[in-house]
Amino acid sequence: MSLSNPVTRVVGACLRDARERRMILPEQGAEALGIDLPSLIALEEGHRRVSPAALDALTDLYRCTGTDALRQLLAQRLDRADVVRDQEPGHARRFGACADSASLTRWQSTVLLPGPLQTPHYALSVGEAPVTRPGAPRDVTGSVVYLVDERVIQRGSDSARLMAEQLDHLLRLLDSGTDIRIVPGTRPVPQPAGHLVELHLPGGPVWVRPGPDRVDYCGTSGFASAITASFAATDEASSRAALERAANAHRALADGTTL
Template sequence: MQHGPAVRRRKLGAELRALRTRTGLTSGEAARLVGWHQSKVSRIETGASGVKPSDVRLLLDAYRVSDPELRELLLMLAGSDDGIGRHHWWHAYRGVLPPAYRDFISLESQASAMRTLETSVVPGLLQTPEYARAVTRAAVRGLRDEPDERLDALVQVRLARQEVLRARPPLRLSAVLDEAVLRREVGGPEVMERQLLRLLEAARLPQVRIQVLPFSAGAHIGITGPFVIFSFPRTSDLDVVVLDHMTSSLYLERKEDLEAYVEAFNSLQAHALSPEESLDHIAGIVDGA
């Protein structure tokens, strides 16, 4: 298990090593091409040290990588600040966002697909402003003593994240929601009703799949807690599982961990209501059934 920055270094290094190998270069030959010592290439490829976006560009040029999507993804992993559009909007909120949250957003912004199990609250990408404010106020430690400006900024970030669902191409979101998510009254009855209606609206988008895991399903494999699986375009080697804790997030990158969580998510989907049945279930809660 690693924290976000370490995972990104390791994944970036592994991909750069694969690209070098594909071109038939040794690490020493690659180093000579860009004017470095061989040990620098080795440290980058093993994730032992960070790497500047400018150095990544040198390597990508040396390896004749011209695909703009792949280049942008690898530069994101290096922490590139010169991206455009939605990929780097969160830098304006550096003063209020913890590093782990910034890492999560950067991964979310570049992912092609996201699978998530939620056991307590509606996923951030599907929250209404009022619901997001209530959740943020309750979740962030000491926030009740913080100025309203900080709360406003954190809510703005949560809502800005939702742009990934409207991007071209959009993020594909598959969410399994424990029924407790729908029954827990967050922000009061009116706020909760609007949130449930928002779920019904979002579920009709072609890129969004929502399934409800009803109480009648009993104990299930996800009962130990929520998780997120990010998948990335072009290479599954960058896929990662994120586990949230009270004060930090843990990132799982090993192949066996990824396979275990993908299998768990598939099992949860099989035990959950179908998307159509889930819509009916949510509508029934709204109607008081």
């Protein structure tokens, strides 16, 4: 397997996430494998392939679930579309571990609001459940930018009042420093409908398509330029204005008034 295969980075990120949530030092992981510390760090960063024996030893030490799913990922090769699919139970948790390991995340959504921006009521209305991972929470220091198609906030969810509350939540997140960009709906969307996430992992970038029943990891992608173009098409001021317009419109609809 070539180290350009994204699963080496994905599995490494999952192992690092499990180790840190169990508050186990990397030196303990290296000792369990009989390797030096730089070799373990290279394994966690995806610069070194994880052998089946090393995977068993580390998942046993970290008391983490999903060993079989990680083993299946390691056995996969990129298909003709340069994609490896994770559709085993726990795929959302593994994606979350990768997101926590990224130094930069660019999340572009064209249908629903990104999961990290959803309130519990919104998530329930669109059939998405928040993902929790056991153990101590990790200190996530990477930067994240969310690019949301304007038609997503205009379309709303089950009710106008619910969407108004969700958009008020987004405005509060914006005030607290979350980088949310609303891409004008008049601009042609250069990707298929859904979510596309670009993760800058220690071993290199990985492009991800998370879905309700699977997560696709891509080794190479032309989507990077599309995300960059969307980012360049908006700014904080125009994004705030779009959120405020949509929130007011949903609120007026919920109240039975006209703007």
